[in-house]
Amino acid sequence: MNTQLQMQVNALNASLNSLQQSFDAQTALITQLNQTIQELREQLNKNSKNSSKPPSSDGFKKPAPKSLRKPSGKKVGGQEGHQGTYLSVISDPDEIVKHMPSACEGCPHYKMCKGTACVAEKRHVIDAVVTVNVVEHQLLEIPICMLHGDTRKGSFPNDVKATVQYGENLQALSVALNTVGAVSVKRTHEILSGVFNIPLATGIISNMVKRCADAVSETVNRIKQKVADSSLGHFDETGTRVDKKLWWVHDASNCEFTYLDISPKRGYLGMEQCGVLPLFHGISMHDCWASYWSYEDCQHAVCCAHLLRELTGIAENHPEQKWASAFIGLLIKMKKVKDKAVEAGKETLSYYHYHKFDKRYDELIKQAREKNPLPVTAEKKRGRKKKGKILALVERFDNYKASVCLFIHNFMVPFDNNQAERDLRMIKVKTKVSGCFRSEEGARDYLKIMSYVGTAHKQGHNAYDAIRKAIS
Known part of the structure; x- marks a missing residue:
């Protein structure tokens, strides 16, 4: 009987161990599914306000509000002193049309009254009249020069x-x-051919763009050299399609110059190929x-607008992370204090503000680390432990505080x-309208022209006028 009971106990223990293993497997699966659900929910809640997604991806479900700015209390529209753009008659009219009262039509005294009528009110209609101007250049030849006795022939202009x-x-347009x-x-071919009634083929337009890019x-x-030599540079990259593949447009610019280049790589290799950051x-x-930190010969500044969007996403999807909302308030407060100091003509903040912001920054980092400790796992795996997006952002704030x-410094x-x-x-x-670039050469030509036009705009020049001067 003892032996039989021992066998029953062993069988029950084996069944219990099997059930425990099944329970552990189901618990792990539930944990994994809950994490997946949370990640999908965060992905579903992402928009241009709480992530790096562009506003075009919001669709009809626009986030409200889209900006972290608070109402200023000013009236809607142009403010007092704003120099607007409006229609005005800058020269004498090319045509004058007089309108007599409709009741006077058919009256036997119509001509007499029309001669004594005075202008009660003027209204102007400004329109563009499209005309095509054809200039014929004729090369003249003198059969016998009276002075030298040979034949003389003129020459056409270089253009x-x-x-x-x-x-x-027409080329500039x-x-x-x-x-x-x-x-x-x-x-472009359809518009210009319809407006000017000129056979402007698509290949000719492509050649015009190519010649302008070469110019x-x-x-x-x-x-490019001006941006590389500047004391402050703005750098960013965005994706576009070139020959059915994803390429990256790299931007290096400041308030005076714009330089755009393209590369099949987004990170360090792409930045090296574009050639501004190495210099x-x-x-x-x-x-x-991460690739920007590879360049140690320059001082780095982080865009706080990107950080605000990430903090907003954490505050919305994880209400228990109170430090995120507090960090948003701290960054906005720092910006307001700096803006007031700039308006007052100051070049630095007071020691009180520096000490206050520094202390509050460290306090929030401490709170965030306590709320999001590094996960402890019994499994021994190679490489770094998975931190998650929240802890990664906390460490980014901590490591790149300066x-x-x-x-503000x-x-x-x-x-x-x-x-x-x-x-x-x-x-x-351009990508949204045209879809993609057919070739790398076409993309580079476009970016050359946009670099030139963007710089011209910052220098106060009209885009069309700048292109026309480049062509000429």
């Missing part, structure tokens, strides 16, 4: 090279529509992408990297 060709104004206007080559190549190289020794403003807070450094994002915005518009 008149073909039997029939397009003028500078075609290039401006295709590049600055982000209109595809086919639609500005030397200027773009000088722009740069000033303050590099970027979004904390770069995050540089904007050096007033030349802005709070965000909006300059680079503005310079890259037209790339996304």
Whole structure:
């Protein structure tokens, strides 16, 4: 009987161990599924306000509010003293149309009354009249020179090279529509052919863009050197499609110059290929992408707008992370204090503010680390332990504190990297409208022209006028 009971106990223990293993496996699976659900929920809740996703990805479900700015209390629209753009008559009218009262039509005294009528009110209609101007260049020949006795023949201007060709104004308009206007080559052909009634083929438009890009190549190289020699540079990158593949447009710019280049790589190799950061020794403003920290010959500044979006995402998806909302308030407070100091003509903050911000920064880092300790696992695996996005952001704030807070120590450094994002915005518009670039050569030509036009705009020049001068 003892032996039989012992066998029953062993069988029950084996069954219990099997059930325990099954329970442990189900518990691990539930934990993994809960983590997956949480990650998917966070991904579903992401938008342009709480992540690095562009506003175009929001669709019809726009986040409200899209900005962390608070209402200023000012009225909506243009503020007092704002110099607006409006219609005005800048010259004498080309045509005058007089309107008599409709009741006077058919009256026997119509002509007499019309001669004594005075102008009660004037209204102007400003319109553009499209005309095509054809200039014929004739080469004259003198059969016998009275002085030398030989035959003399004139010469065409340097810019008149073909039997029939397009003028500078039409070329500049075609290039401006295709590049600055982000209109595809086919639609540019349709618009201009319809407006001017000229057989402007798509291949001709592509050749115009190519010639303009070649004309500005030397200027773009000088722009690149100017950015590399500057004391503050904004750097960013964005993806686009080239020949059905993902390529990356790299931007290096400041308030005076814009340089754009393209590479199949986003990280260090792409930055090396574009060639600005290897020569740069000033303050590099970027979004904390890991590859930027490979350059140690320059000082780094982190875009706080990107950090605010990540903090907003944590505050919305993890309400228990109270430190995230507090960090948002700290960064905005730091910006407000700096802006007031700049308006007052100061170059630095007071010791009180530096000490206050530094102490509060460290307190929030401590709270965040206590709330998000490094996970302890019994399994021994190679490599670094998985931290998760929240702890990774906390460590980023801790490790790069000097770069995050540089904007309050050096007033030349802005709070965000909006300059680079503005310079890259037209790339996304071009990609959205035209779909992609057919070839690497076409993408490089487009970026050369946009670098030239972007710099011209910052220097106070009109885009069309700048392109026309480049062509001429």
